[in-house]
Amino acid sequence: MAKINLPLENTVAFACGLPVMFNSVIKELKLKGIKEDNVYSNLERRRKSGVGKCQHCAIGRTLVCIDGPVYTYKQIRTLGEQI
Secondary structure (H helix, E strand, C coil): CCCCCCCHHHCCEEECCCHHHHHHHHHHHHHHCCCHHHEEEECHHHCCCCCCCCCCCEECCEEHHHHCCEEEHHHHHCCCCCC
């Protein structure tokens, strides 16, 4: 990513894949100057019932199956749990 030259005013990034890589990718995107509101990721791996009944997907005050599964990094950062 260090070699990529991005037009920041029009750049939106989607981080998907293995959760272990999200922090590294998001760190690099932030170093490039991409706003937290323009970095998206999904927390779909946390879902189970899909309707909020089991609350298996609860992260802080949000239910991933109802409120997500796609969140901006800014939203994820305020959930109180590391991705």
